[in-house]
Amino acid sequence: PIVDILEQTPDIPPGNQWAIFLRNHDELTLEMVTDEERDYMYRVYAHEQTARINLGIRRRLAPLLENNRRKIELMNSLLFALPGTPVLYYGDEIGMGDNFYLGDRHGVRTPMQWSGDRNAGFSRANPQKLFLPVIIDPEYHYESMNVEAQHINPSSLLWWMRRIIALRKQHPAFGRGTFRWVGHDNRRVLAFLREHGEGDERERILVVVNLSRFSQAVELHLEEFEGAVPVELFGRTTFPAVGEEPYRLTLGPHNFFWFRLQPRSALDQEGEGGGVSIPDALDQLPRLHAGETWDEIFDEDRQATLEDALRAYVPARRWFGGKGRPVRSMGVDDLIHVELGEQEAAYLAVVHVEYVTEDDERYVLPLAFGTRQDGEAILKRTPSALVARLTLADGTEGVLFDAVANPSFVRCLLEIMTGSASAAGREGRLGGVRDEGLDLPADLSEVEVRVGTAEQSNTSIVLGERWILKLLRRLESGANLDREIGRALTVRGFGHTPAMLGAVEYRRGKGDVGTVAVLQAFVPNQGDAWEYTLDVLQRYLERAMASELSVDDLPLPDAGLIAAAGGPLPDVVHDVIEESTLENARLLGRRTGEMHRALAGVEEVDFRPEAFTTLYQRSLYQSMRNLLGQTFRSLERGGEDLDDDVRARAEEIVDRKGDLLGRFRSVLERKLEGDRIRIHGDYHLGQVLWTGKDFVIIDFEGEPARPLSERRLKRSPLRDVAGMLRSYHYAAIAALFGEREQGLAAAAELEDLEAWARFWHRWVSVAFLSGYLEGVDEDGFLPEGTAARQLLLDVYLLEKALYELGYELSNRPRWARIPIEGILELMGAAGEGSRES
Secondary structure, three states: OHHHHHHHOOOOOOOOOOEEEOOOOOOEEOOOOOHHHHHHHHHHHOOOHHHEEOOEEOOOHHHHOOOOHHHHHHHHHHHHHOOOEEEOOOOOOOOOOOOHHHOOOHHHOOOOOOOOOHHHHOOOOOHHHOOOOOOOOOOOOOOOOOHHHHHOOOOOHHHHHHHHHHHHHOOHHHHHOEEEEOOEOOOOEEEEEEEEOOHHHOEEEEEEEEOOOOOEEEEEOOHHHOOOEEEEOOOOEEOOOOOOOOEEEEEOOOOEEEEEEEOHHHHHHHHHOOOOOOOOOHHHOOEEEOOOOHHHHHOHHHHHHHHHHHHHHHHHOOOOOOOOOOEEEEEEEEEEEEEEEOOEEEEEEEEEEEEOOOOOEEEEEEEEEEEHHHHHHHHHHOHHHEEEEEEOOOOOEEEEEEHHHOHHHHHHHHHHHHOOOOEEEOOOEEEEEEOOOOOOOOOHHHOOEEEOOOOOOEEEEEEOOOEEEEEEOEEOEOOOHHHHHHHHHHHOOOOOOOOEEEEEEEEEOOOEEEEEEEEEEOOOOOOEHHHHHHHHHHHHHHHHHHOOOOHHHOOOOOOOHHHHHOOOOOHHHHHHOOHHHHHHHHHHHHHHHHHHHHHHOOOOOOOOOEEOOHHHHHHHHHHHHHHHHHHHHHHHHHHHHOOHHHHHHHHHHHHOHHHHHHHHHHHHOOOOOOEEEOOOOOOOHHHEEEOOOOEEEOOOOOOOOOOHHHHOOOEOOHHHHHHHHHHHHHHHHHHHHHHHHHOOOOHHHHHHHHHHHHHHHHHHHHHHHHHHHHHHOOOOOOOOOHHHHHHHHHHHHHHHHHHHHHHHHHHOHHHOHHHHHHHHHHOOOOOHHHOOO
């Protein structure tokens, strides 16, 4: 019937829209349906004669649908997704009932149910003076079914309606887009597209609706959108990409999906932080020419064209650490020939990057050749692996790609690690290091290889759900920190980090040894602590919007965080923040303390604790002063990329340079006690895995923008603590970004939500510190006394926020807002002047 109705709906002039209703004050008219259809509608929706009027039905939406929440949501999803201007009848947003015994159409015109008070909050008059009585039907009674009751319940129909309305407003395709049906194989399912815009700005919304009370499977004909990735709008969840075959979906009873069909390239750019070139088609890749064999592309007479391709490809990767630095030249420093099998090989290229002003760097880029058909497959799976099109002398066309996308190359690295294979190049060779506990099968072809889709500073490859191989993209001479610290923790019996099992090293001459890959035990997990925390925050902010508490009822810690961690949390904290959130923050704090105790207990010279000295305090101040200068220079270069309001906030930081230096100078004002030890170095929620009941700490390589020698320095463990507290702040503001993008909260409500987010991250930070201090108070590597600890924590928080600002300006300017607000808040500029929006 829906298809039939839309086909018979006449066209109207441009700029006009039909108003569409589910229900209104008139009866549900059945004058335009057949006699048979009218009889069916009466039997299903108005079996009582009193519910009928003229040739229609006088009932509200919820009673018509038997107060079935799934059916109500389903029908409203159609109301907001079909062409036209949706009109919502009052009371339907809370599922109000009716009283058809009142006669005429009065049954659907009863007073709006605002609260459980007298006359449902509609009027303070004598109830007998009301034109129509309020609903007292037990199922829809105004005392339980009212706006006030649903407003304080984030799971209520009222909040669901607010979310879907806000979501519709975010997508012009719903309001102004074209409409067309999508072919499929299941008559119980509706599927259609709403499209709006032109070219790269074109928005495509796919709506799929299961009209059945049973689960349904459907195959959608979306072949014309091959390569597009459906992103579910409510949860922003990414579904598998559309391929050549019909797209398969399974829907629960009376369920629906709203998808945005997103080009794969756009998703990869979001993950990279913007400014990254990801191809939508092979023809977008640069073209290279080789001789009889593809590896002649590395010949000296073709170096110039290869360098051009590398200059386009390497800086666009997330693992490239030189973003924002002018590059003088880029070329292949060494080539390691890696035999993959009969007539198949790859080359591990050591790419040398020479900067105009900064120190040179080397990166690892394994390269392989594939046919055009291979390229099409890689384009769908991991388009960021494609480097260039490559044409051989005989006219054969193929692609040059990152060999990590070839499972044979990954297995070959494992063979090198175990000593069963070798690989040599022009200048150096690859060698394996096998640690105790490594137990790979003899036949590595049985090991399933799964490359991680998210690009980070390294590339992670899961092997058979038992091991994880990390290809370290930046090649540095010296011991790899992740391996060095991971082995030390394993020896010390710290059980909350993956066991280190082996490595592949690049060896060139005497003393030039760098780690190319490390193998660790795979830890089954439910994602990292960042994802877990964002889920927690989403629920928290939903409850905050529904809460009756005023922001004035949300106290922040009076003294510093260290002092607050030494006492009990206020009752309001337990009332507002889920107890599981606070307990897990304490648990993470305890695990952090255990990690630092284990590192402080390693007896090797490179790990042995060293006491704070006045000379070290002076060097600490100088390094922070240098960082401040670097960050301000980055602001001068990248400030134009910021939004106007964010730029204005950044200028406030520049104006307070003297105050910032004063904060850092506080480390010189007194002799500090405590020890410096080896620490994690880049500690945040993304470096911790959540298993569902505990935390596992990973990635001990330190901040990737710093030199290896600097990352190996011993520091106060409070530097790690500051990193985690900053990460909690990041998560709180990132969750606010999500609420703002969904458009659920009005501007005034966003200001309140910012106060709620600040309350959350401050008190969760206190809970984390409480757990941390429980386990380390007696170990002696922290300064004695609350004041000294707070002083160090404060300067490390500022240092971390400045480092974050420099990183974001170079990599993700849109995120620079978060460290800017963090710096101002740490400087005491929080409040009305430090709103994140």
